[in-house]
Amino acid sequence: MNFEPLKGVRVLDLTSVVVGPVCTWRLGQYGAEIVKIESPEGDLMRGLGGLSPTGQHSGAYLHFNRGKRNICLDLKKEGAGQVIERLIASADVIVANMRPQALERLGLDAATVRAKHPDKVYCLITGYGTDGPYAGRPTYDSVVQAATGMAGLMLARDGEPAYVPMLICDHVAGEIAAGAILAAIVERRASGSGCSIEVPMFETMATFVLQEHLAQHSFDPPVGPPGDLRLLSPHNKPVKTADGWISFTINTNPQVRAFLKATDRQQLLDDPRFTNVAARARHVAEWFEVRGAPLTSRTTAEWLDVLRAADIAVQPCHTLETLPHDPHLEAVGLIGFEQHPTEGRTAAIRSSIRFEGAYPPRRSPAQPRGANTCELLREIGYEDDAIEALLSAGAAQAASST
Incomplete structure (x- = not known):
């Protein structure tokens, strides 16, 4: 079956780069129809x-x-504003x-849009919201990583700040925004009323950091330093083997005992610093030094067999070259291939979420700029001569003329 709870919902996508397109x-x-401007x-x-x-589609x-339809408009040209309104x-x-500020100048801000169309769900994803001292400032993922203390977590662990080398803030804020929109759609179906939503990246990611790392400072007065000291340990990293790296986590008492036995550290089984969760929390630095020590006596494959036999959560530490060939990902078909209209054979990543035992079908490939301009103009009431006038004036562009 096709699980498409948003079938029939049209989303006008006024976003670019990562956070909005992810949403x-x-x-x-x-199942929503996405119209990307x-x-x-x-x-x-x-x-x-x-x-x-071709240089057109990274x-x-x-x-x-x-899965998005694409219409190309030049909002500086006469006639484009009427297209947007339609x-x-x-x-x-x-x-x-x-x-x-840019949305307000164009008349595309939430207040203006919903004054005319109170039934619309309008979601603004911003760097810093619209009501604080940072409102309106430009930002990117790496700047948010620094501003929220994410890079500072690396400083606490490794002695110098560093970025997570992926656009993690954009991905998280985009998914949070999608969830908020779903909630607003549920309310709209019940009440008929629209909603204005604002998702600020800074507050969103600061919340994630503080929920984990306010820690002992969650109490007044504080009962210890801020930060989850397990995660901030310099030993909280993948562990070196004879030929690579592995990653494992051991939290429960049975897991700890199994790990110590599997790694020939039986002398620590009755060490009072490590016998229970509370003791390991009090001696977190010493415990992570034990569990983070290199395991170079065996290969990665050997350690995977040993630790899995002990029912310990363990996996190899993949690289960008090896991850696509992980046997599990290959077995479940996460990555497929298709023929793109301009780029040739390209990878296509399916949804990771399964509904009623089936994954949603892969939607159409990303389109060239203006690929659906003419058909969308027709759908909103433009006749062919009016479309030609918009194209000739440069207010709209079609893929064949870009």
């Missing part, structure tokens, strides 16, 4: 996301924009991640 991609996984300059991620055969752009009228949900 709308997720809504598309649930792109400027003649194009989404920055078309080139910023890496090299591609790998990242392909994956974040799957598209808004035809949509159920509007998602934007432009700066609030």
